[in-house]
Amino acid sequence: MQNLKICLLFLLCLSCGKDREKVLPQKTKLTSSVYASATIQPDSLYQIYAVVAGILEDNLVEEGDLVRKGDAVLQINDRAPKLNADNAYLSLQQSKENFQGDAAILKEIEDEIYSARLKFNNDSINYSRQKRLWEQNIGSKAEFDTRKLAYELSANQLKQQRARYARTKYDLETKMAQARNSYSTTKIITDDYTVNSKINGRVYALFKEPGELVNTLEPLGAIGSASNFKIVMLIDEVDIIKIKIDQLTLITLDAYPKEVFTAKVSKIYPQKDERSQTFTIEALFTEPPSILYPGLAGEGNIVISEKEDALTIPIEYLMDGNKVETEEGLVRVEVGLKNLERVEIISGITEKTFLLKPKG
CATH class of the missing domain: 1.10.287 (Helix Hairpins)
Known part of the structure; x- marks a missing residue:
């Protein structure tokens, strides 16, 4: 009777092991990237300020108007x-x-x-x-x-x-x-007393109405390029050292949910924002969307490195940063590149090693 119980327990454990998901490592092209939140802004965007205080007499333009450098935009009494x-x-x-x-x-x-x-x-x-x-x-x-x-x-x-x-x-x-x-x-x-445009561009915002009091500390509006836009991205401080000028960047925008746009890193700001613990970088579209507006939000993935024929496994199969579970038990591995989905395995297993998905 005791031998029968041991046999049943062994078969139960064996069947449980057979029910767990298994995968084989695969050789694929692996792209490693850094994630960033992205916001679209016009190039040369700046806020309009008055150099004197007074009463706003007139807005000489409307939001959306095109202006030339030197054009009068606002008139103070x-x-x-x-x-x-x-x-x-x-x-x-x-x-x-x-x-x-x-x-x-x-x-x-x-x-x-x-x-x-x-x-x-x-x-x-x-x-x-x-x-x-x-x-x-x-x-x-x-x-x-x-x-x-x-x-x-x-x-x-x-x-x-x-x-x-x-x-x-x-x-x-x-x-x-x-x-x-x-x-x-x-x-x-x-x-x-006349506020003029400093660039050729478009009026994106006007913050005051005629008759309101203006001073030299509050912005009166915003003007930026009408045709050239840049992508402003926030990078976590742990990733900023990986970013370089001209790196390929893949951009997805909420306004274009089914499209991926390419861009290149054009500028890296050296000052860290202490509140968000992030750095700001800019990228320029290789081929921009046909229609863009300031403030469009999305995501960016800056490509750090690429490798052909890398031996990779799904990232969820990696345990403790350097271990995988095989049919023979836990095995220590050496990892290389990784992204949000897969991780490169440099040594420790082969393409023929079945891996068990870690228990939830």
Whole structure:
């Protein structure tokens, strides 16, 4: 009776072993990759900020509009700065007229210099003539002194007029330069009340409505490329050292559930996000989908390495990181590449070794 019980128990264990799933290792092409969450963003995307505070007067564009670099996007109320700019412009025009115009102050002084030069030339001739006569003892001393005095006075007057011209010219040039600088300053301040696009692209967001208060700390909108998009991915810190520029990346998007798109890693940001303990990388599509929108979400798999004819087993058959269960018992193996489904076995078993699936 005891022998019968032992025999039945052996048959029961044997039948249980036969019911467990078995597999044979297979030689396949194994691709090892790093998983990442992915988000689509326009290239050159940036947020719009004002450099002055005030009241938003108007949104000059709408969300979705195409803009060129330098196009006005938003207008902040600028009545007071504009009046200052207008006054500065008038001052500049007046300074130019005083310096360069038909009724210029310098023209009047030039005429006076011309008259003074004529008088000087005439007095110089008379003085020279009278001096020669006096040297020949002809004429009176009083007449000689009169001619000499007239010559010296006209010479001094010409010198003063030339000095006055130089001084007036310098003053007018200085005032015109000051007026020009003042106008440029007020023009810059006025321009600061208009927010312009920094790139050729599309307006993706506007956050304020006319009449609302704006400041220099809050974004007013977002502008980015209209045609070029990038894939922003978050990589776990344990995997970041495996990532290199130009690595092949397979992208799946929730908006295109049945398609897989290829891309290449284009940028690796060196700063880790301490909150999420992740690094950010960017990739560019090899052939992008026909329609893309900012914020589309999906997944990315960055291909780290590939190997042909690798001996692999389903990853769920691997126990404790380096053991498998065969019909003869547990066997220690050396593992190589792995992905989410299969793992490479370098040594320890062969293609003819049946493996038992670990018990749940």
